[in-house]
Amino acid sequence: MEDYNAFVGLDVHKDSISVAIADAGRDGEIRMYGTIANTPDSVSRLIRKLVQRHGKIEVTYEAGPCGYGIYRQLAEMGIVCRIVAPSHTPKRPGERVKNDTRDALMLARLLRAGELTFVWVPDATHEAMRDLVRARQVASQDVRAARALIQMYLLKHGLRCKSKAWCLRYRKWLTSLPLEHAAQKFALQSYINRLDQAEARKAEIEGQMVHLIPGWTLAPVVHALQVFKGIGMVIAATLAAEIGDFSRFASPRQLMAYLGLVPSEYSSGSKQRPGGITKAGNKIARVMLVEAAWSYKWPPKVGVLLMLKRENYSQALKDIGWKAQVRLNQRFRRLEGRGKRSTVAAAAVARELVGFIWATAISAMPKAI
Numbered sequence: 001m002e003d004y005n006a007f008v009g010l011d012v013h014k015d016s017i018s019v020a021i022a023d024a025g026r027d028g029e030i031r032m033y034g035t036i037a038n039t040p041d042s043v044s045r046l047i048r049k050l051v052q053r054h055g056k057i058e059v060t061y062e063a064g065p066c067g068y069g070i071y072r073q074l075a076e077m078g079i080v081c082r083i084v085a086p087s088h089t090p091k092r093p094g095e096r097v098k099n100d101t102r103d104a105l106m107l108a109r110l111l112r113a114g115e116l117t118f119v120w121v122p123d124a125t126h127e128a129m130r131d132l133v134r135a136r137q138v139a140s141q142d143v144r145a146a147r148a149l150i151q152m153y154l155l156k157h158g159l160r161c162k163s164k165a166w167c168l169r170y171r172k173w174l175t176s177l178p179l180e181h182a183a184q185k186f187a188l189q190s191y192i193n194r195l196d197q198a199e200a201r202k203a204e205i206e207g208q209m210v211h212l213i214p215g216w217t218l219a220p221v222v223h224a225l226q227v228f229k230g231i232g233m234v235i236a237a238t239l240a241a242e243i244g245d246f247s248r249f250a251s252p253r254q255l256m257a258y259l260g261l262v263p264s265e266y267s268s269g270s271k272q273r274p275g276g277i278t279k280a281g282n283k284i285a286r287v288m289l290v291e292a293a294w295s296y297k298w299p300p301k302v303g304v305l306l307m308l309k310r311e312n313y314s315q316a317l318k319d320i321g322w323k324a325q326v327r328l329n330q331r332f333r334r335l336e337g338r339g340k341r342s343t344v345a346a347a348a349v350a351r352e353l354v355g356f357i358w359a360t361a362i363s364a365m366p367k368a369i
Contacts, residue, residue, distance in 0.1 A: 002080070006054035009107030010061035011100045012070065013038065017061075019046065020104035021054075022112040030109050032101055038066070040073055047077055060111045062086045062103075063119050071121055087280075088117035122244055129216055130241040132209060136234065137284060139202035146195035150174070153188060209237055217366055221246070224364035225357060227313050227321040229306060230295030235288045239357065242285040246362055252355040259286045261351040277347050286350075289357075293350035296332050297342070300325035317360070324356045 004024060011018040019033040033050075036042040050057050059074055060082040074081040090110060110116050122130065147166065154160070159177055163169040174192060179185045210233065213219050218240040225236040249255040256262050259282055264275035279286070300322070302310070310318055328349050335345035 004058045006057045007112040008059040009104045011103040012061045018100040018104040020108040022108035082118045085117045085119050133241040136205040142198040146198050150191045220364045221361045227317045230292035238288045252358040256354050289350040293346045296328040
């Protein structure tokens with residue numbers, strides 16, 4: 001463990017940063033330094049003054065909407081900076097007062113005590129790919145919302161189509177509905193236009209993902225993960241973007257916990273009450289994994305699309321993909337046979353799928369990331 005002369009806590013906001021300092025040593029003074037503007041020049045001046053006064057310092061602040069700009073600026077200045085997971089910051093029982101000064105002092109104190117949980121910080125390229133993946137998720141949500149509006153409108157007017165929803169025949173049927181009033185026709189067309197725009201935006205983002213992934217350092221991981229049934233380009237890219245460096249997890253169990261797929265527990269004394277999954281950690285990756293897990297409800301099969309996709313994979317990867325199909329399908333059927341709901345079975349299969357994903361990603365990871 002490195003020795004630091006001072007520990008600096010920053011409570012970062014859009015326009016200002018509250019700064020607190022804890023001197024080294026168990027009985028070192030913890031004091032408020034002041035408030036500075038949240039600008040690169042102000043941060044540089046602050047750090048130069050603190051280094052001149054204290055020598056070696058360590059800095060921390062909570063992850064939030066302001067991003068990683070301060071972290072990268074301090075790294076370029078040769079300063080050790082840690083970003084804290086707000087949900088894991090220890091809180092004193094009964095504490096009811098919260099303000100910027102208290103938050104900065106608390107961060108400085110906990111950093112010195114070694115009681116903070118730090119987050120993994122992506123590099124600028126990885127963060128850009130994560131932004132693209134999340135933009136695609138927002139576009140997908142917009143598509144679902146637009147479809148829901150149309151379906152509610154049809155239900156309101158008692159209109160039903162025998163064709164499968166959103167197929168080509170269904171879309172043609174939408175444009176030829178016998179609505180009585182011109183205002184009703186215009187309202188429906190506005191909903192259809194909203195859907196068309198959302199779908200076009202989603203397709204555009206996915207096209208950019210296909211174009212940019214080959215130049216990404218995690219492109220081998222994205223490629224390798226697609227050997228599994230239910231995981232295409234979008235899910236593979238989302239998992240790589242949200243999880244990042246798979247090697248920071250020493251075991252699949254750690255990754256399962258990070259994704260919130262491990263069972264919760266409410267036990268006391270001799271009473272043990274296991275609960276559902278914790279749903280802690282990264283929700284985006286967890287949702288994608290559960291979505292992929294549903295494909296294992298059906299018997300193992302290498303269809304035409306999967307066969308074409310597997311042409312560029314080594315035999316070892318193909319064997320892993322097939323082994324996952326057989327094992328996870330058996331798991332799904334066994335859980336349903338025991339009377340478990342399909343949603344519970346899908347979550348359990350997603351948890352087991354993480355083990356295959358972790359091992360495959362570790363072997364595909366570039367040596368230096």
